[in-house]
Amino acid sequence: MTDSTTADAVADGATEGDTRVSEAGDAEATPASALPEPVVTARNVHIEYEVEPVVKAVRGVDLTIYRGEILGLAGESGCGKTTLAYGLNRLLKAPALMTDGGVTFHDREDGDIDVLALDGDGLRAFRWDKISMVFQGAMNSLNPVIKIRKQLFDVFTTHRPGMEKQAMEERARELLTMVGVDADRINSYPHELSGGMRQRVMIAMALALEPQLMIMDEPTTALDVVVQREIIREIMRLREIFGFAVIFITHDLPMLLEISDRVAVMLEGQIVERGTADEIYHNAQHDYTKRLLSSFPSLRGERGAFVRGGEDQ
Numbered sequence: 001m002t003d004s005t006t007a008d009a010v011a012d013g014a015t016e017g018d019t020r021v022s023e024a025g026d027a028e029a030t031p032a033s034a035l036p037e038p039v040v041t042a043r044n045v046h047i048e049y050e051v052e053p054v055v056k057a058v059r060g061v062d063l064t065i066y067r068g069e070i071l072g073l074a075g076e077s078g079c080g081k082t083t084l085a086y087g088l089n090r091l092l093k094a095p096a097l098m099t100d101g102g103v104t105f106h107d108r109e110d111g112d113i114d115v116l117a118l119d120g121d122g123l124r125a126f127r128w129d130k131i132s133m134v135f136q137g138a139m140n141s142l143n144p145v146i147k148i149r150k151q152l153f154d155v156f157t158t159h160r161p162g163m164e165k166q167a168m169e170e171r172a173r174e175l176l177t178m179v180g181v182d183a184d185r186i187n188s189y190p191h192e193l194s195g196g197m198r199q200r201v202m203i204a205m206a207l208a209l210e211p212q213l214m215i216m217d218e219p220t221t222a223l224d225v226v227v228q229r230e231i232i233r234e235i236m237r238l239r240e241i242f243g244f245a246v247i248f249i250t251h252d253l254p255m256l257l258e259i260s261d262r263v264a265v266m267l268e269g270q271i272v273e274r275g276t277a278d279e280i281y282h283n284a285q286h287d288y289t290k291r292l293l294s295s296f297p298s299l300r301g302e303r304g305a306f307v308r309g310g311e312d313q
C-alpha cells in the first residue's frame with residue numbers, strides 16, 4: 001500500500017465523506033433516518049502490534065457509526081477488523097497500541113465521551129454498558145463447568161453492584177427468552193447446549209446492559225447456514241426493538257449486504273470502500289470489493305436469498 005492511499009482514506013473522513021456517494025453530493029448517502037445521529041466517531045485510527053517487525057494492523061481508519069444502524073465491516077482474515085473493533089471499545093492490550101487517532105462515543109445521556117481518555121472507573125462504566133461485544137469465537141469462551149445462570153449473573157455483579165438476586169434471575173431469564181433460548185436453560189452447563197444456543201447466550205450477555213452499540217465479531221461464522229440465518233434474524237429483530245447500533249464483522253460480504261444499512265470494506269488495515277449496501281451491491285468500485293462479492297457464490301443466489309430464505313416457518 002502506498003502513502004497516497006492512506007492520505008486518501010484520511011481525507012475521505014476529514015471531509016465527513018463517510019459514504020462514497022456523499023462525496024458526489026447525493027443526499028441519499030445518509031442512512032435511513034432523516035437526521036442521522038452518530039453513536040461513535042473514529043478518526044484517523046492507527047493501531048500497531050509492537051512486535052518485531054512491527055505489524056501496522058490498522059492504518060488511518062475513519063468511521064462513523066450512526067444510532068440504530070447496522071454497519072457491516074467486511075474484509076478477509078488478517079485485514080485488521082478485530083483490531084479496529086478492540087480499538088473502538090478500548091480493549092487493546094499490549095503489544096497492541098493505538099499510535100494515532102481519536103474515538104468519540106456520543107452518549108445518549110451524557111454527551112460526548114473521549115473514549116481514549118477514559119480510565120479506572122470511567123472505563124469500567126463505559127465498557128459493556130455503552131458498547132458491548134460478541135467476541136470472535138465467543139460461543140467457545142463460555143466456561144464449560146459453570147452454569148449459564150452464574151455466567152449471566154456475573155455481568156450484573158460486575159456492572160450492577162447492588163442488584164438483587166431475584167432481579168438478576170428475572171432479567172437473566174428474560175434475556176434468554178429474548179434471544180430464543182428457553183429460560184430453563186439457565187440451569188444448563190454450556191456443554192449441554194448446541195453451538196447456536198451458546199452463541200445466543202453470548203448475544204444475551206451483550207444485550208444485558210442495553211448498550212447503545214453492539215460489536216459482533218464474526219458471530220455466526222462457525223455455525224451452519226440454517227442456524228446463521230436464524231441468529232441473524234434474531235439480531236435484526238432485537239435491533240428493531242431496542243434501537244442499538246451494530247457493527248457486524250465478517251469476511252462474508254454477500255451476507256453482510258443483506259443485513260447492513262452501510263458497509264465498509266477493509267483491506268490491509270484500511271477502509272478501501274464504503275457505501276450503502278445497495279451501492280456496494282450494484283456499484284462496487286474497488287477490485288477487492290468485487291472479488292469479495294463473488295467469493296461465496298455457491299451458498300446463496302441473488303441478494304436477499306440468505307436472510308429471506310426459509311422465511312415461511
Ligand SMILES: Nc1ncnc2c1ncn2[C@@H]1O[C@H](COP(=O)(O)OP(=O)(O)O)[C@@H](O)[C@H]1O
Nearest residue numbers: 049051055057076077078079080081082083084
Ligand atoms: N497479538 C498480536 N501480535 C502481533 N500481530 C498480531 C496480533 N494480533 C493480531 N495481529 C496481526 O494484526 C493483523 C490484523 O489482525 P486482526 O485484527 O485479527 O484481523 P481480522 O480480524 O481482520 O482477521 C494481522 O496481520 C494479524 O496477524
Ligand SMILES: [Mg+2]
Nearest residue numbers: 081082083136
Ligand atoms: Mg478477526
